[in-house]
Amino acid sequence: MVIIAREASFDEAEIFELYDSVGWDIWTRDIAKVCRSLAKSHLVITARDESGHLLGLARTVSDDETICYVQEVLVDKRSQGQGVGRRLMEHLMERYAHCRYFILTTDHESTPDGAANHAFYRRVGLIEHHEQGLSGFGRRVDNS
Numbered sequence: 771m772v773i774i775a776r777e778a779s780f781d782e783a784e785i786f787e788l789y790d791s792v793g794w795d796i797w798t799r800d801i802a803k804v805c806r807s808l809a810k811s812h813l814v815i816t817a818r819d820e821s822g823h824l825l826g827l828a829r830t831v832s833d834d835e836t837i838c839y840v841q842e843v844l845v846d847k848r849s850q851g852q853g854v855g856r857r858l859m860e861h862l863m864e865r866y867a868h869c870r871y872f873i874l875t876t877d878h879e880s881t882p883d884g885a886a887n888h889a890f891y892r893r894v895g896l897i898e899h900h901e902q903g904l905s906g907f908g909r910r911v912d913n914s
């Protein structure tokens with residue numbers, strides 16, 4: 771059984787284990803910052819099993835009127851491919867159904883991570899900006 775719930779306080783060791791399982795080392799270098807980011811988000815939802823083990827989470831930045839930006843969705847490596855990511859995304863899409871913009875940024879499809887993520891986001895019903903005459907712009911990301 772997977773339990774989806776809103777959470778507002780975060781245990782650094784638990785969050786580290788989750789982010790580390792997907793290899794997000796830019797994030798795990800400063801897990802206190804990740805926990806502050808989670809705490810300052812508009813909404814963080816978690817997926818846990820019946821024993822309370824953290825399987826995944828997703829978080830949003832939003833005005834709850836016009837725009838919802840999905841900043842992260844991740845599922846522990848050992849729990850991927852079992853519908854947990856879909857449950858998290860469907861919860862968010864329903865929660866923010868009233869927002870005109872429901873958007874996110876992910877790696878380009880030409881990268882290994884991007885190819886997997888694009889397949890996932892398409893399966894849950896999202897489309898790329900250019901498919902509806904939109905573009906995304908941003909300051910260059912520092913990946914050092």
Ligand SMILES: CC(C)(COP(=O)(O)OP(=O)(O)OC[C@H]1O[C@@H](n2cnc3c(N)ncnc32)[C@H](O)[C@@H]1OP(=O)(O)O)[C@@H](O)C(=O)NCCC(=O)NCCS
Binds near residue numbers: 844851857883886890
């Ligand atoms: C992307 C991620 C969140 C998907 O979560 P998940 O729990 O493994 O995905 P689900 O099992 O819920 O899959 C949902 C659907 O997407 C499809 N899907 C998921 N990953 C896929 C992949 N790599 N290739 C093809 N299809 C994929 C599934 O087949 C499933 O389709 P269905 O429901 O129609 O049968 C997870 O793989 C992850 O945490 N990756 C690392 C972190 C990351 O890159 N996050 C996204 C960028 S912010």
